[in-house]
């Protein structure tokens with residue numbers, strides 16, 4: 001059974017997204033190929049964005065399900081036309097237990113956490129085309145609720161995520177799994193024998209390509225070289241004044257604040 005905790009149900013109601021079926025006319029606009037969008041920068045408002053594009057404030061709010069007087073958040077991505085894929089649906093989330101098979105658990109790997117202590121958290125997210133999906137992320141059971149809240153905040157901000165599992169369903173056009181927003185992974189820190197916080201299920205990577213890890217000249221993933229200018233506001237990038245807050249407000253630490261290296265995609269519970 002997919003039952004929602006009481007508190008979460010209350011949160012969902014508080015989100016109050018606009019749910020409307022797309023009109024047939026909207027569904028066949030050329031916008032389906034390249035939906036126009038705007039990435040919100042610090043200080044921008046519905047008024048300033050609408051004025052910049054010469055559109056009505058009420059339309060901008062309606063296309064993006066932004067209820068007055070809420071203002072957009074930096075790193076949020078707003079539709080600049082009626083969304084071809086239909087307006088956003090309500091945010092939904094639930095938590096499932098995992099089986100050893102789900103997390104590729106094998107006793108001989110000596111992973112530090114047992115599958116019984118991991119949970120699969122399902123959340124609604126918005127992809128790079130502005131379409132919403134149910135994506136899942138595996139984390140330690142002790143951070144399942146705050147993970148839900150962080151992703152709910154991202155959704156409210158209209159932040160976009162390139163892909164979440166199951167990718168075959170959510171983003172079949174992507175074959176590079178290095179793009180996936182994910183949590184648990186039984187692995188060591190690169191170039192060491194120390195377990196990564198991901199191996200404990202206590203770290204989450206968001207949009208790796210758009211928020212790469214940078215250590216000197218080493219960049220991971222390699223595709224992240226296009227996103228080294230962090231002062232830009234582009235789809236999927238996270239900044240301290242914007243999407244990062246979805247996680248730090250829930251007690252996560254951000255790898256973008258490290259000095260030895262910068263890991264803008266990385267959020268963890270112990271700042272490692």
Ligand SMILES: [Zn+2]
Nearest residue numbers: 203204205266
């Ligand atoms: Zn990470």
